Amino acid sequence: MAKKWIARIIFIVALCVFLYSGFNLGYTYYKYYKVNKDNKELREKVVKITHKQRQVKKKGKVGYDANALKRSIDFKKLKSINNDIIGWIYIPHTAIDYAILKGANNDTYLHHNYYRQYSFAGCIFMDTINKKDFSDDNTILYGHNMKNGSMFAGLKQYATQSYMDSHPYIYVYLPDGSLSIYDIFSTNIYQADSKMYSKGNDYQQYMAKILSTSLAREDVDTKNKANLLMLSTCSAAHSVRRNVVYGRFDQNIH
Template sequence: MKKAIRTILLIVCICVFCYSAYNLINIYLNYKKIDDDYGELANTYTSVKDEKKEEQNYLQIDWATLKERNNDVKAWIQIPDTNVNYPVLQGETNDTYIHSDIDHQKLSAGSIFVDCRNEKPFEDFNTVIYGHNMKNGSMFNNIKSYTDQSFADEHPYVYIYLPDGTVSQYKVVVGHIISEESVLYNTYIENTSSYLQEMVKTSSIHVDFDQSQVQSLITLSTCTSAGSESGKRNVVHAILQRKGIDPTTEKME
């Protein structure tokens, strides 16, 4: 009887081990696919002019070929010295690219995408951009770090590359955790002063800027870490600092 019980326990342990190993392999393969797919995009459509280790230069993007692959690409987003380096798409709904890649193929990490309510992305006062918070550090995982002052100080700029060949530089001014129902997700802003006051009210970081001079901004949103309060999002707001930058002639700050 004892021998039979031991045999059953051994079989159960083996089954649990095999199931766990299967899940771990699937997780590894999933993250590998994410890294491979987005690595392929970056290698195929972007390059860096006169790349040197001691300085950061703007990306050179093959917009014609990238737009041929998918005309839903509205921009390319880059935050230097982080993993944020991706094409930005916009679908008919916010579900279009939440779990789909640039080729509309199923991918757990989905794509970085602009809110479908933005009629004129990067021209509207507030352009909202979403990305998943992946455990392997990809997509918008780095966004959650902007609740830390030192990280914000060391990574102050977000660069948006546009299909017209220019680059816009945005300065991060707010990092916080907010409700997914927050008014800060609004894309149509009538009272910009009220919006900006609401924006800075719960910021975890402090960055000086003149609210009266804000022309437009981007809102970067991702899920909070696993186990955090549901219905909350890690959000970064960055204000437009410069636009129309020629990446072929200028050096990145």
């Protein structure tokens, strides 16, 4: 009799563990589904592909993406959703295609979406030390390293030289209707408290530090100053290491 009760208890405990694990798995799936759904719906509302391609002032080293040049973003609609939206970032042939926000501090959009609702994936957001018009010498953008490859998870791919060569530009769309293009030139890994997360730097010294620790890099003219765009994400969950991709301002076009 005692053995039957013990067997029943073990069965009930095992069933509870199974149900709890199943619930957690299902809830995790739902959270990722909700994040992807919300971002996809936002893109469908505000990202338009026009028939007219923007005229570039000069050609990039390997040519710009034609679809990126034909894109336009409905910032009027974005601003009606959340006035903290200050831009849109796009890297062709990657999952990076998101609104950029700037909150009151660096926690504002760490775990909140553009509707200001809780979201474990948060948003792509600008460091509070930066000006929202991207005019600083080093503008820093953060995004989570999501397990499903969304947000800034794709940055880790840039540690491979061939990947950097085949995904060479960052496109940033601005509320004034213009498009700023950044030439990706370096991938690095920093500690979360690194002094590289800064602005107002001596340009040549800062560039020398970047290039001295690059995992992958492109040749760059360090004598001629150009504003930098620093994309940063966690290397792994609960890690103090950060994957960083640097872009160097190439041109702004309307």
